[in-house]
Amino acid sequence: MNVIKRATAPTPxxxxxxxxxxxxxxxxxxxxxxxxxxxxxxLVTFANYLIVAGTILSAVSQITTLNDE
Incomplete structure (x- = not known):
């Protein structure tokens, strides 16, 4: 499954x-x-870490799909 199909597949x-x-x-x-x-x-450095962590968490969660096999 490629990235585009994973991003558009249903997310749990x-x-x-x-x-x-x-x-x-x-x-x-x-x-x-x-x-x-x-x-x-x-505090600015901490804000940078928040942005990176939130972005990674969102991206990984978005490409997680249900396994119907």
Whole structure:
């Protein structure tokens, strides 16, 4: 099964929940990155990690499919 078929195949309910959590984590990181106040360097670095972790969690959860065989 190629990537396009996997991305468009049905996703199990648990992984839909994980995908939404990942999107929320990435959005929280993005909100921290675009904050108008000058944030400490450590918080900006943490926001970068949130964006990466949320994006990876969402992508992996999206390509998980049901095995009907």
């Amino acid at each position: 309910k648990f992984f839909k929940l994980l995908r939404n959590i990942g999107l929320s984590i990435a959005a929280a990181g993005g909100a921290l990155m675009t904050a108008p106040a000058g944030l400490p360097h450590g």
